[in-house]
Amino acid sequence: MESKLSSILFILTFVLTLTISFSIQASDFFPDFYFVYEVVEGDTLSGIAQRFGTSIDGLRWANGLHDDLIRLGDELIIPQKPVKEIPSLNDRLNPNGSNELNLERIPRAVYIRPPMPEVDLPRDKVIIYQIRRGDSLYELAREFNTTTAFLQALNELDGPNIRIGQRIYLPIHNLTPRQAVERTISPEEKDILARAIHAEARGEPFIGQVAVGAVIINRVLSRNYPDTFRGVIFQPGQFCVVRDGQINLPPNQQAFDAARETLRGNDPTRGAIYYYNPNTATNTSWVQSREVTVIIGNHVFAR
DSSP: OHHHHHHHHHHHHHHHHHHHHHHHHHHHHSOSEEEEEEOOTTOOHHHHHHHTTOOHHHHHHHHTOSSSOOOTTOEEEEOSSOOSSOOOHHHHHOTTOOSSOOGGGOOEEEEEOOOOOOOOOOGGGEEEEEOOTTOOHHHHHHHTTSOHHHHHHHHTOSSSOOOTTOEEEEEOTTSOHHHHHHHHOOHHHHHHHHHHHHHHHTTSOHHHHHHHHHHHHHHHHSTTSOSSHHHHHTSTTTOHHHHSSGGGSOOOHHHHHHHHHHHTTOOTTSSOOEEEOTTTOSOOGGGGGSOEEEEETTEEEEO
């Protein structure tokens, strides 16, 4: 009888000791709150671990990561103490082993987000852009030479998530004038540019077609001409293909390729804003006061 009682007391003592020990370990690892950090450009898992005085293994476990891959905008739980012995989630919520959820054991989240930059841009330094399939705030930030934090502040966004069809502001103050044209041209104006290239330079070598497109872009960027493709191309007395209706011919793929190439910044004319074909032009006296920059195919380019 005494032996049986001693065995029972030993088992109860062992269970009580184990329960107290686990409770201390669990409370040490799971405090009343935990930090949640939002990933920004340039972050790595090792860098975040070092910044917050934790381990990479601890970050992986706390966030269910199988590798070190993290993405912009991810929210990572930051362990408050080094991970030695990791209790299970069920033990964390129900240390007594019951099936009922112990709400008192659930810590609250404290979010750590980078400070938003101050944004003060004039209206002529921003454009309105409609989100398309495949867009991300990170890629748009790279394309416009800025940061996602700046785009979030500019558009008063709580995070990096965007949806198809959403309209947002994009800054162009960090772009060169040609980069701004490339990134802001509408599909309609791109079609007009390809039509002008096709009408003016079909039959010319590809670089000659790119050169014609470059002249049109140079005029768009010049203070002496309209600031839109339609305005430049349809300016009275400038392009004969508008007068004779050739501008309405559907452009081929090469014309679209030439338009895309010149929009990317390829200017074989060295800044020309004029061109003419000496074999067909009826009046070339005006070119005598202009600097000829290059001859490509049948066209002479000047500025």
